[in-house]
Amino acid sequence: MAIVLRSLLFLILLYVSYIPLALAQNEKGFIYNGFHDQANLGLDGIAEIHPNGLLQLTNLSHNEVGRAFYQFPIKFDTNSSLSFSTNFVFAMVPEVDNLGGEGIAFTISPSTDFTHAYANRFLGLFNDSNNNNTANHILAIEVDPVPGADFGDIINHVGIDVNSIDSVELAPTTYFSIEEGKNISLELLSGNPMHLWIDYDEAEKLLNVTLAPTTIPKPDRPLLSTPIDLSEILLESMYVGFSSATGTLASSHYILGWSFNKSGPAQSLDVASLPPLPERKGKDKPGLVIMTSLIAVAVVLITVAGVAAYILRRKKYEELQEDWEEEYGPHRFSYKNLHKATKGFKDTEVIGEGGFGKVYMGILPSSNLQIAVKRISHDSRQGMKEFVAEIVSMGRLRHRNLVQLLGYCRRRGELLLVYDYMPNGSLDKFLYSNEKPNLHWVQRFGIIRGVASGLLYLHEEWEQVVLHRDVKSSNVLLDAGLNGKLGDFGLAKLYDHGTNPQTTRVVGTVGYLAPELTRTRTATTFSDVFAFGAFLLEVACGRKPIEGLVLPERILVDWVAECWRKGDILDASDPSLEGNYVVEEMELVLKLGLFCSHSIPAARPSMKQVVQFLDGDADLRELPYDSASFGTFTSNESSDFTSLPFSQASGPSMSTTDSILRDGS
Incomplete structure (x- = not known):
């Protein structure tokens, strides 16, 4: 009897334990x-x-x-x-x-x-x-x-x-x-x-x-x-x-x-x-074939009128697409959907504008996903295949501090790039516009570290090297939590690690362009570092890299370098912060901005070193007051590197080719 009871109890427990398992599977x-x-x-x-x-x-x-x-x-x-x-x-x-x-x-x-x-x-x-x-x-x-x-x-x-x-x-x-x-x-x-x-x-x-x-x-x-x-x-x-x-x-x-x-x-x-499919029957009977053919003809005739009207309607959304683009299908958006998303590219949806064209906010009708659409004019087919290949490749970039490039669309003389939408817009609006609240130091330092991490990913951590070529505050976008994300890859170029990039045209924005670009016309990771240095000073000082519409212009890096030589580098900090910042962090950012702006490319730190300094994993030694290589007013390329607070970085030799986009403003 005891054996029977134990067996019955075992079966009950087994059944009870099986019920949630079955439900979980369902x-x-x-x-x-x-x-x-x-x-x-x-x-x-x-x-x-x-x-x-x-x-x-x-x-x-x-x-x-x-x-x-x-x-x-x-x-x-x-x-x-x-x-x-x-x-x-x-x-x-x-x-x-x-x-x-x-x-x-x-x-x-x-x-x-x-x-x-x-x-x-x-x-x-x-x-x-x-x-x-x-x-x-x-x-x-x-x-x-x-x-x-x-x-x-x-x-x-x-x-x-x-x-x-x-x-x-x-x-x-x-x-x-x-x-x-x-x-x-x-x-x-x-x-x-x-x-x-x-x-x-x-x-x-x-x-x-x-x-x-x-x-x-x-x-x-x-x-x-x-x-x-x-x-x-x-x-x-x-x-x-x-x-x-x-x-x-x-x-x-x-x-x-x-x-x-x-x-x-x-x-x-x-x-x-x-399971196999039923066996197909032999050839169809002639009567059935005739009947089906007549039905098919009727369907075709009825459809023709609708197709004609449809073609006229589709003409409105006609796109430019060539055979080679078929392999990039998953990254291509239909013009019709982008047109709907931006309400027909209405001016009321414009969220940015520059020499390249306009940027529109949109909502994809399929998913209610917010996107940003940048319209770029392209009047030449030369190099477009290579450019689209790069756009698709960059669509695979995945980093928390990069704005996600979702894909593209081509229509007539336009190229449309589709990005994630950042609800707080660009950083420059917070620095220079009264429309946005002033950012406190903790927020600014977090944005700086985030952008540095994103650039490190582009230069060293992704499967290829990506030169952004237009690092600036207006290309740093802020999400709902005011986290900084580097965006606008319209001028970016990528190449395999250990090989040479292909650039010949100087692109970017005045004030962020490394001085060697006007001479060598060769973009490198060091020219991105120079632009990042200008960005560092911009965020810390609350000033644009170049101020003044008439001469004499004030060059921000020169002014910060002069404050440093006088021993008063904190005088360059943004007055709107009213001294509410961590002194060590402010000094670090200002001095690091100067080092990134060194006139000699190889004397600048790599982004890996920059991130180490910002994260406190490496110490930045005191700057040598007698150096004349910080700032843009000198082209002295024989400076002694022995006093620099980091080891020299070396870059590969570069060869160049034309860029598709001509204006990075």
Whole structure:
């Protein structure tokens, strides 16, 4: 009897302990290498599961809908991480070879009730009245072989839909082949299985969509890489699944396997064990072919009028795009979306202006993500491919003190660069404008350290060397917490470590240009350090590097050097601080600003040394009062380096080439 009781107790404990484990699995993720015994799926419409585990969403019935959703809601923590990962294998088998429709949409929705949704191009998700309604809270990634002129679709595309069937971003169905080094097209209606991966990174607020045949691993380069803030879309409890529809033409849409994970990368599907597709029937009967052909002709004629109107409308958003840009697809924004984001580039949205053009604040319609868009004129195609390649490369920069470059767009004579939006604007407004409050010393010193850390990352810590070439207070932007972030990479150049940069044109802003640039025309990391020195003095003194519109101009570095030679370097500090600063930190910043402004490039500290000084990891020895090499009034290049408070830095020899942008003001 005792043995029986102990066994019963063990089973009860095992059952109780299993319940939360099962729930956790339901709420976090799952994997189906084929669907058997309904597989916890709720089916709707004409969807069905075959005995071999194949999920069929639609058949050859016209204007029908099929859906399959995981029956347990997924818990999304809207106050923490909304990251998720999923991948699935699908196939579209058309009614007649290469002639079918419509599409399949992986869907995240607060409900599985789509009673009033339409079939056809609405894919069983929306109707005329609720399409583009923010109350929908629906995210869908569609694969659609049929162009919809009124929705802005193209033939054979993958699109990201937010609360609407009108995709906010779309791309032709291609995958990047490492072997061939280019994008290769895929025909959705080929009847062949294809693999789709969808990954959302909450930290970067980036949605990546990757497509490939089932015969190859997941490509390294996504098809779509779209900035999007899902906190504006997803609710705490959401359902995940698929919705598919047919229209005037039909296809059988299948899901062979599906993996989903809310707490990390989704498990890989075992493609070899997925259920096979039904065997394709022989050639179609002549009558069916004729009937289908007539239907197709009718559809084409009906569509032509809509396409013509659509082309006229799209002319407004016509972009410049060449074949070589296809490989940069994930980093390219559509002009249409940027036009909408900035309210048609209205003057009321301008947040900055200079010789390069204007900067606009915008909100991406797909995600409510705030962005800054810089419009640059480019009247020459020479070097544009190389420049765009650099823009895309710099889009991979990741540092807390760099403004994130999200991508670009080209249209006619314009280049548009898209950045993260910084709500507090540029630092110079706080230093010189009465519109902003005065920054106290703790804030200024924190901004200086942050920008130094960002420059160190550019010079030494990233996979390539990045010369910013326009370090100044107006290019230092402040986030909501007044943290400094170095931005505006329009003049930046990058090159491999251990090689030479390619620059010949002197670019930048007067007052921040290293003196050797006018002679050698060669930008180096040391010329960035010189500009950073001018920036240090600017923040500490509250004065511009050059003041006065008429002669004699006051050169800030010369004035600070003179205060230092008199033994009163603190007299150069910003009067608005009223002495409320840490004396040791103020002296450090002023003296470090002078050292960074040394007339001899190799005598300047590297950014690694600068960061060490600012962090207190290295001591800056006292400056030699008799030196004449600090300030811009001398070009003495025979100065003795033995008294410098840091070891000499050496730079590689440089060669040069033309810069795309001509004006860095």
